[in-house]
Amino acid sequence: MIGAAFRGRLGSFDLDAAFEVPGQGITALFGPSGCGKTTVLRAIAGLMRLPEGTLRVNGETWQEGRRFVPPHRRAVGYVFQEASLFPHLSVMGNLTFGMRRHRGSSPIGLDEVVDLLGIGRLFDRHPTQLSGGERQRVAIGRALLSQPQLLLMDEPLSALDRFSKDDILPYLERLHAALSIPVLYVSHDIAEVERLADTLVLMEAGRVRAAGPIADLLADPALPLIHMPQPAAVIDGEVVSTDPRYGLSEIAVPGGRLVVSGDLGPPGMRRRLRIPANDVSLGRHAPLDTTILNALPARIEGAEPTPDHQVTVRLALGADGKGAALLARISRKSWDRLDLKPGELVVARLKAVALAEPAPPLSTRVTPAARTATS
Numbered sequence: 001m002i003g004a005a006f007r008g009r010l011g012s013f014d015l016d017a018a019f020e021v022p023g024q025g026i027t028a029l030f031g032p033s034g035c036g037k038t039t040v041l042r043a044i045a046g047l048m049r050l051p052e053g054t055l056r057v058n059g060e061t062w063q064e065g066r067r068f069v070p071p072h073r074r075a076v077g078y079v080f081q082e083a084s085l086f087p088h089l090s091v092m093g094n095l096t097f098g099m100r101r102h103r104g105s106s107p108i109g110l111d112e113v114v115d116l117l118g119i120g121r122l123f124d125r126h127p128t129q130l131s132g133g134e135r136q137r138v139a140i141g142r143a144l145l146s147q148p149q150l151l152l153m154d155e156p157l158s159a160l161d162r163f164s165k166d167d168i169l170p171y172l173e174r175l176h177a178a179l180s181i182p183v184l185y186v187s188h189d190i191a192e193v194e195r196l197a198d199t200l201v202l203m204e205a206g207r208v209r210a211a212g213p214i215a216d217l218l219a220d221p222a223l224p225l226i227h228m229p230q231p232a233a234v235i236d237g238e239v240v241s242t243d244p245r246y247g248l249s250e251i252a253v254p255g256g257r258l259v260v261s262g263d264l265g266p267p268g269m270r271r272r273l274r275i276p277a278n279d280v281s282l283g284r285h286a287p288l289d290t291t292i293l294n295a296l297p298a299r300i301e302g303a304e305p306t307p308d309h310q311v312t313v314r315l316a317l318g319a320d321g322k323g324a325a326l327l328a329r330i331s332r333k334s335w336d337r338l339d340l341k342p343g344e345l346v347v348a349r350l351k352a353v354a355l356a357e358p359a360p361p362l363s364t365r366v367t368p369a370a371r372t373a374t375s
């Protein structure tokens with residue numbers, strides 16, 4: 001468990017942010033520019049001491065009352081927007097600088113980091129000879145080799161162009177799958193957050209508006225995320241089977257099974273699906289004759305009107321309405337014509353193409369089992 005509460009004033013900015021999140025997985029600190037995300041991260045690293053603060057990280061107290069563990073005594077890896085590599089050192093020199101070998105029960109080895117981040121062939125190069133994405137991968141590797149108990153990432157992709165971002169995201173997903181180190185990830189890009197985060201801390205003007213599992217917050221009618229122009233649901237599932245003849249995979253999700261384009265890996269592999277609300281339509285009956293592969297029963301939980309004559313319908317998959325949260329954005333006219341109401345059972349139709357996360361460029365993903373085998 002990571003419990004943080006910070007209060008203080010920075011110039012004219014008032015911070016009063018408190019949250020408690022799981023001590024594992026990726027937690028995104030998300031919110032508009034200037035809401036205090038970086039300030040919270042710096043306070044967690046101990047780089048800034050706010051007058052009132054409490055911080056506990058997986059059983060250790062780093063700040064409380066007069067107790068303040070100095071930054072160099074906190075086992076934190078920090079990755080900044082721009083990779084701050086030592087220009088005079090090679091990639092290898094940068095990776096091994098400050099490398100700690102024995103901390104915790106399961107130290108991360110150089111080979112494992114190099115393999116996870118795909119940086120083996122860069123060893124002899126200097127930072128000026130690397131692309132932005134490569135530099136950032138090396139910076140992440142260096143942070144991991146300091147054997148952190150907590151990895152802090154402050155908009156690690158924001159200085160990269162779209163192409164480099166797409167290049168590096170799968171590596172972050174691999175880290176997520178392979179390592180047990182908790183990550184606090186600052187971003188104001190919802191697409192990044194939807195793809196990576198397990199938990200979301202939603203910040204607004206120095207306060208924490210909400211904190212919890214990302215799937216819940218995305219579909220919460222009291223929060224602004226569902227009212228974004230293109231809201232989406234994220235659903236974590238597991239590969240059941242693949243069908244190479246049609247290039248499809250079947251994914252078990254809470255409340256049903258979905259057919260997704262592409263080979264998403266061997267049975268049992270965890271996969272995250274992002275389903276834009278605009279790609280979901282609703283009907284009262286299962287379609288008899290359609291090109292749509294996914295038509296699942298779902299219960300209507302509620303509906304939020306939008307300013308442009310549409311309705312964002314909140315659904316829970318499964319006939320019992322106990323499955324994963326799903327969103328559908330439909331026209332106000334369709335909502336009225338079908339006379340839909342909260343509590344009713346409908347059939348949610350999803351376009352198969354809308355389900356796949358961007359195709360993984362790596363032929364395999366490292367699973368937790370693989371890490372256990374190598375550590």
Ligand SMILES: Nc1ncnc2c1ncn2[C@@H]1O[C@H](COP(=O)(O)OP(=O)(O)OP(=O)(O)O)[C@@H](O)[C@H]1O
Pocket residue numbers: 010011012013031032033034035036037038039040188
């Ligand atoms: N040392 C400081 N002195 C005075 N004001 C500060 C200081 N550090 C940050 N601020 C102010 O605190 C507010 C929050 O800044 P912070 O960098 O934490 O926001 P952010 O959410 O990370 O923003 P962005 O997404 O743009 O990076 C801003 O208004 C900033 O100007």
